[in-house]
Amino acid sequence: MTAIVNSDERFSITDLASEYYTHLAQIRIKESWQKIAISMKIEVSRRITKENNSKFANLLAKSASTNISVITKVFSLEVILEDKLRMIKGRKMPRDIFDIWFICEKLNKPFTLKNLGYPKGKIRQELRKFLPFSFYPVIEDLEKLNAKSL
Numbered sequence: 001m002t003a004i005v006n007s008d009e010r011f012s013i014t015d016l017a018s019e020y021y022t023h024l025a026q027i028r029i030k031e032s033w034q035k036i037a038i039s040m041k042i043e044v045s046r047r048i049t050k051e052n053n054s055k056f057a058n059l060l061a062k063s064a065s066t067n068i069s070v071i072t073k074v075f076s077l078e079v080i081l082e083d084k085l086r087m088i089k090g091r092k093m094p095r096d097i098f099d100i101w102f103i104c105e106k107l108n109k110p111f112t113l114k115n116l117g118y119p120k121g122k123i124r125q126e127l128r129k130f131l132p133f134s135f136y137p138v139i140e141d142l143e144k145l146n147a148k149s150l
Contacts, residue, residue, distance in 0.1 A: 014039065021047050038063075055079045077103050094118065094126035097142055116146040 005011040005027055015026035023044040030037035040063070057076045062069035075083075081103045088096050097116060104111045116123070123146055127139045 015041075021045060077107055081107065081109075088113075092117070094123045094142075095130060097123065098127055098131070098138070101138065101142065113145075116142075118146050120147065122146075 002013065002016070005013050010030055012028045012030075013025060014028050015024065017024045023042075023046065025042045027040050027042065028037050029040060055075055056073045059072055059074045060069055061072050081100065084096055084100050084103065088100065097113065100113060101111045121143070123143045124139055127142070128136070131139065
């Protein structure tokens with residue numbers, strides 16, 4: 001990874017670690033036409049798994065801000081949705097609610113979460129930190145759904 005990053009002046013490594021089961025890297029990318037640099041975090045598992053291959057999908061990972069792309073094996077959206085739904089019972093973060101909504105949209109499944117139970121305005125406050133203006137109507141819909149459950 002270091003050789004790839006060092007081969008192009010637009011890239012720099014801001015974090016690099018190798019743990020027992022995982023390689024981690026954070027790469028800063030600065031194009032001349034961008035006002036600010038973007039960062040990409042990469043985490044690669046070194047575990048040898050005997051997982052059912054139906055849980056995984058090959059994905060072309062690419063970015064609108066650079067011409068670099070890679071093919072990678074990732075969990076399918078169905079598996080990610082199952083994990084998010086299981087995890088939300090213990091960790092109630094507004095971004096998890098958005099992730100579930102977003103994956104449901106991608107899979108053409110209805111978003112059926114009820115009884116969100118966040119304090120009024122919490123979803124709006126948290127999600128506006130992460131999402132662009134174009135998603136504000138979704139944030140308001142999630143906030144209304146939350147208000148019905150209070």
